[in-house]
Amino acid sequence: ADGEALYASKGCLACHGADGKSPIAPAYPKVVGQSKEYTEQQMKDIKSGARSNGQSAVMKGIMAAVTDEEIKAIAEFLASSS
Amino acid sequence: ADGEALYASKGCLACHGADGKSPIAPAYPKVVGQSKEYTEQQMKDIKSGARSNGQSAVMKGIMAAVTDEEIKAIAEFLASSS
Numbered sequence: 095a096d097g098e099a100l101y102a103s104k105g106c107l108a109c110h111g112a113d114g115k116s117p118i119a120p121a122y123p124k125v126v127g128q129s130k131e132y133t134e135q136q137m138k139d140i141k142s143g144a145r146s147n148g149q150s151a152v153m154k155g156i157m158a159a160v161t162d163e164e165i166k167a168i169a170e171f172l173a174s175s176s
Numbered sequence: 177a178d179g180e181a182l183y184a185s186k187g188c189l190a191c192h193g194a195d196g197k198s199p200i201a202p203a204y205p206k207v208v209g210q211s212k213e214y215t216e217q218q219m220k221d222i223k224s225g226a227r228s229n230g231q232s233a234v235m236k237g238i239m240a241a242v243t244d245e246e247i248k249a250i251a252e253f254l255a256s257s258s
Binding site: 122123129135136147 | 199
């Protein structure tokens with residue numbers, strides 16, 4: 095799976111910015127440059143509800159349409175971006 | 177309160193690195209360069225338990241010794257670092 099294409103097609107850029115570091119509101123994090131492990135874990139935890147603080151609850155619905163394999167690809171793309 | 181001094185004295189650098197972007201394990205995030213609002217909210221949510229995913233539960237004990245005013249100072253310091 096192509097992480098960069100998924101980052102766009104799954105709507106991540108709508109909140110986190112096309113470059114992954116210009117979120118539309120201060121409450122949303124920049125999502126590039128973290129380790130792929132941390133990035134993957136946050137997406138999984140938001141999808142499962144293990145993380146639901148702040149605005150992350152908004153993201154839970156979006157993550158329902160993203161498979162674990164797609165999450166891994168997006169995480170690898172974001173971790174390799176800066 | 178001096179955010180940079182607090183970042184050291186409260187032990188944050190032990191896990192997140194002296195520069196805030198060299199965590200000792202991939203499971204811990206880099207904590208510089210986010211907005212001060214997001215950074216402050218994550219520390220508050222970990223202190224309150226509203227965020228307890230991944231390794232953040234480890235941090236809850238540490239945050240018990242950090243006041244809201246100190247959290248704000250640390251967040252401002254980290255947001256202004258890169």
